Amino acid sequence: MLITGVTGQDGGYLAERLLADGDEVVGTVRATGGEPLAAAGLPQLQGRVTLLAADLRDPASVKTAVEMAEPDEIYHLAAPTFVPDSWDDPTEVVTAVAGGTAAVLAAAGRLARAPRVLVAASSEVFGDAGVSPQSESSPMRPRSPYGVAKLAAHGLVGALRARHDRFLVSAITFNHESPRRPVRFLPRKVSAGVAAIAAGRAETLTLGDLSAVRDWSHARDIVDGMVRALRHDRPDDYVLASGTGRTVGDLVDAAFAAAGVTRQDEQGADRVQVDPRFVRPPERWPPVGDPSKARETLAWRPETTFEELVGEMVVADLARLGANAPRSS
Numbered sequence: 001m002l003i004t005g006v007t008g009q010d011g012g013y014l015a016e017r018l019l020a021d022g023d024e025v026v027g028t029v030r031a032t033g034g035e036p037l038a039a040a041g042l043p044q045l046q047g048r049v050t051l052l053a054a055d056l057r058d059p060a061s062v063k064t065a066v067e068m069a070e071p072d073e074i075y076h077l078a079a080p081t082f083v084p085d086s087w088d089d090p091t092e093v094v095t096a097v098a099g100g101t102a103a104v105l106a107a108a109g110r111l112a113r114a115p116r117v118l119v120a121a122s123s124e125v126f127g128d129a130g131v132s133p134q135s136e137s138s139p140m141r142p143r144s145p146y147g148v149a150k151l152a153a154h155g156l157v158g159a160l161r162a163r164h165d166r167f168l169v170s171a172i173t174f175n176h177e178s179p180r181r182p183v184r185f186l187p188r189k190v191s192a193g194v195a196a197i198a199a200g201r202a203e204t205l206t207l208g209d210l211s212a213v214r215d216w217s218h219a220r221d222i223v224d225g226m227v228r229a230l231r232h233d234r235p236d237d238y239v240l241a242s243g244t245g246r247t248v249g250d251l252v253d254a255a256f257a258a259a260g261v262t263r264q265d266e267q268g269a270d271r272v273q274v275d276p277r278f279v280r281p282p283e284r285w286p287p288v289g290d291p292s293k294a295r296e297t298l299a300w301r302p303e304t305t306f307e308e309l310v311g312e313m314v315v316a317d318l319a320r321l322g323a324n325a326p327r328s329s
């Protein structure tokens with residue numbers, strides 16, 4: 001099995017899952033020098049995953065990696081993933097996401113035995129969908145360069161599948177998190193920030209729009225949906241989401257509850273502050289997924305609740321700070 005982006009959040013969980021199933025795992029990283037798995041906080045995968053270098057912006061390197069791995073399955077997860085960055089450098093994100101997906105699909109199609117390929121799309125493809133929750137058949141009108149690039153990747157899967165009758169799957173994944181998520185993304189920023197407050201290392205947490213809505217799942221559950229989709233008897237596209245929308249404020253409150261501290265300080269002031277620098281334009285159609293198809297066709301459902309996810313993240317961040325979790329969590 002080949003995982004592009006094996007050192008990312010999803011790549012790590014997927015590698016662990018496939019290894020536990022007894023599969024051989026090859027993973028791509030941008031450069032194989034140093035210890036990429038240890039540097040990514042995945043020392044447990046060292047020596048168990050074969051690493052190959054591939055740069056999404058260099059189709060020849062992608063082709064070489066695919067040829068060397070000769071996999072039965074490819075999970076194409078590698079991508080730049082922080083949405084605001086895509087406004088600063090649209091060329092980079094379109095080249096890496098759309099061009100990189102085209103390179104993976106083309107290289108896979110040239111192998112003597114064409115592997116099954118899953119491409120990670122994103123709820124960002126929906127944008128101004130005009131409907132919420134969104135399913136596989138909802139209109140896709142992305143509002144960010146990242147969403148446009150992911151829509152191209154999603155479209156490539158559908159076009160090549162129809163034309164060449166190949167086993168290609170697009171996983172339209174909604175937000176998914178874990179203690180391994182980098183701190184730039186909201187849930188980890190919140191869990192790390194609230195843990196720092198609970199440990200007495202910080203007084204406040206500064207965020208953007210507290211009313212923004214997202215559909216959050218655990219990354220482990222999302223990669224389970226990917227495996228089910230790629231091992232099903234027919235190739236198709238699937239929304240992978242919890243189906244429940246929650247606000248940023250809900251997530252913040254869940255994190256404070258998990259840390260066993262109140263959101264108000266002793267003077268009654270809110271420990272959460274808003275900085276316009278982190279506020280994005282509001283969404284008319286909140287990105288909330290309708291996972292009915294994955295539920296019915298793949299018998300997939302997230303195992304981890306929202307409260308369990310936030311609790312796991314807060315406990316992990318408290319441990320990183322050498323602080324204890326409250327007894328109830």
Ligand SMILES: C[C@H]1O[C@H](OP(=O)(O)OP(=O)(O)OC[C@H]2O[C@@H](n3cnc4c(=O)[nH]c(N)nc43)[C@H](O)[C@@H]2O)[C@@H](O)[C@@H](O)C1=O
Pocket residue numbers: 080081082083084121122123124173174175176184185186187189206207208209210212213214248278279280
């Ligand atoms: C499905 C999709 O999911 C992710 O993209 P994202 O939704 O942009 O993720 P995020 O965690 O950066 O923002 C979540 C929400 O939280 C709001 N928010 C408020 N205050 C802060 C704040 O202070 N920081 C951040 N980062 N967000 C904030 C922010 O405005 C947004 O409404 C990626 O995996 C992406 O690759 C992907 O495909």
